[in-house]
Amino acid sequence: MTAHWRQSCALGTVLRPRHEADAARRRVSLVALVAVLLAFWVGSGYVWPSSANAGSDVISNGYYYNPAGVFAPRHSLNKVDVTNTGSSGGNTACENALNANGTWAQSYSYCAGPVSPWNYAYHLFCACQLRRGWNGPNTAAWMVGVQYW
Amino acid sequence: MSTSRNKTLTLLGLTLLCVFGLAYATGSEAPSAEPKVTASLDRFEAFRSPAAGELPSQLRDFAAAPDMQQRFGLDVSAIRRIDGVGGKAWYLLPGTDSLCFYDGAGGGCTSLEEALAGKLLVILRPPPTLDGSAPVSPASTRGVTNSDDVIIRGVVPAGVTSVRASGANGSSTTAAVSGGAYEISGSAIQSLAFVGPNTPAPVRLAP
Numbered sequence: 001m002t003a004h005w006r007q008s009c010a011l012g013t014v015l016r017p018r019h020e021a022d023a024a025r026r027r028v029s030l031v032a033l034v035a036v037l038l039a040f041w042v043g044s045g046y047v048w049p050s051s052a053n054a055g056s057d058v059i060s061n062g063y064y065y066n067p068a069g070v071f072a073p074r075h076s077l078n079k080v081d082v083t084n085t086g087s088s089g090g091n092t093a094c095e096n097a098l099n100a101n102g103t104w105a106q107s108y109s110y111c112a113g114p115v116s117p118w119n120y121a122y123h124l125f126c127a128c129q130l131r132r133g134w135n136g137p138n139t140a141a142w143m144v145g146v147q148y149w
Numbered sequence: 150m151s152t153s154r155n156k157t158l159t160l161l162g163l164t165l166l167c168v169f170g171l172a173y174a175t176g177s178e179a180p181s182a183e184p185k186v187t188a189s190l191d192r193f194e195a196f197r198s199p200a201a202g203e204l205p206s207q208l209r210d211f212a213a214a215p216d217m218q219q220r221f222g223l224d225v226s227a228i229r230r231i232d233g234v235g236g237k238a239w240y241l242l243p244g245t246d247s248l249c250f251y252d253g254a255g256g257g258c259t260s261l262e263e264a265l266a267g268k269l270l271v272i273l274r275p276p277p278t279l280d281g282s283a284p285v286s287p288a289s290t291r292g293v294t295n296s297d298d299v300i301i302r303g304v305v306p307a308g309v310t311s312v313r314a315s316g317a318n319g320s321s322t323t324a325a326v327s328g329g330a331y332e333i334s335g336s337a338i339q340s341l342a343f344v345g346p347n348t349p350a351p352v353r354l355a356p
Contacts, residue, residue, distance in 0.1 A: 053214060067277050079211065096276045108273035108300060110255045115352055116263035120220075121271045123255030124207050138274060148216070 053078065059145040060135035064093075069136020071098060075149035080133040081122035084112035086142035093143035095123060097131040105131050111138065189261055190248070194307040194329050195229035195241050204228060204240070208251055212242055221247045221258055231328035234302070239330050241304060250304045250330070257303075267341065267349035270303030297337040301354075304329050308347025314338045317355070 059072040060082070082095040094109035105125065112119040125131065133147025190196045204212075204225070212223045222245030233239030233252060242249040242258075248269055249258035257271040275296045301314065305326055313323045317337040323344070324333035333341075342351040 053216070056216075068279065069277065078207075079214075092272050092274065094274055094276075104276045106254075106276065109276045110257070111272040111274050112257065113270065113272045113354055115270065115354060116259045116266075116268040118259075119268075120249075120258040121255065122211075122257070124211055124251075126207075134276075136277060146216075148214075 053148045056146050056148045057133065059095075059133050059147055060093075060143050061145075063140070063142050064135070064137045065140035067136055067138060069094070069134050072133040072147045074100070074130045074132050075147065076127045076129065077125045077131050077133055077147050077149050078127040079122055079124050079148040080135075080145065081120065081148075082110075082112055082135050082143055082145040084114060084119045084121075084141060085144055086114065087117070091141035092138045093121075093141040093145070094136050094138065095121060095145055096134045096136075097123075097125065097147070098134055100130050109134075109136070112143075189265060190243055192265060192306045193229075193241060193248075193304070195231045196227075196243070198229065200226060201228050201230035201240065208240060211251070217244075221245065221249060223247075223249065231330055233328055233330040234332040236327075239304075239328070241329075248304075252302055252330075264304070265306055265349065267303070267305050267309070267343055267352050269305075270301055270341075270352075272354070273300040273302065274298075298334070299336070299338055300332060300334045301338065301341065302330070302332045303341075305331065305343060306347075306349070308345050309343045309349070310345035311343075313342045313344060315340050315342070 055075075057072040057075070059080070060070055063086075064070065077097055080095045080097050082093045084091070084093040086093075092111040092113050094111035096109040097105040099105050106123055110121040110123045112121040127149065133145070135143055135145035137143065208228075209225060211217060212225045212228065217223050221242075223242050224244060227243050229241045231239050231241060237253055239253065240251040242251065244258075246261050247258060248261050248264040250256045250269060255271070257269060259269050263269065275298065303312075305312070307329065309326050309329075311323050311325050312331045312333055313321055314333045314335045315321045315338070316335050317339050320335065322333060322335050324331050326345075337355075339355045340351050340353045343349055
């Protein structure tokens, strides 16, 4: 078989069938590759970012002792959260958001208390206006907070 | 002949790769289609009733978001609606050994064990009073005043009929539990005690 193809190519008489076979192989490989990528993309949809959140910013990550707290960049937020990562009692880690006009988006900050390990608090937003996500302790607290947009 | 066999083997290999890749990806990260209503979860009254039908789209997106799936493995199909404080719709969101609640605007999450101990709660505080200047950097520091006035919202297991909060000055207030949910307010609350025929131990909020 190999000798036959080599001879045919050398003679230049049956080049077309070999090219068609190569092209068919390439098409099959391409389709298979797309299928593999599609399978992994569909299957790992829970790992990769979905359209629900275009992005996120870490607001706080560590020990904070100024009740004025910290702000994240301005975005159309759909969630701000905070986790109290400390173990000492009495300290709460809070989340809120500041509107573009300087007013608070929430009349109350939602705070994760020291009642259980890694206590988590969150607040959802309509993503209808630009805001800065905020994290702050009531006195001092270890916290991790993120804004989603 | 050998070319055809090679092509067949290549296709077979790629097909197997697709199947195993899909199975691995979905099996390792996706939540189970079966509601994770366990015996422990059944200790919350809401889980003795069918799952909520229509969900607010904001809540559905929140529960299905990748970060919440990775962290708590929330089961959107098993979310329960309860008549929370003031008859307002609250929701309980079960996850992998965890439980969250949503009060219509926000909420909290903790492990199922901690939730059974009465520790599924959030503390609402007035935001700090800033000095009026707009924040100019992500880490601006400004004048601030804080308040000791708090509102506590939480969810308790069946058997708790009311919650009593004790303040630093010896004062105490009591709030009724509705549908497993409660809201109680006070100043410098130090601890919560649960009242009813079957209650968790008191929860300390301050050292």
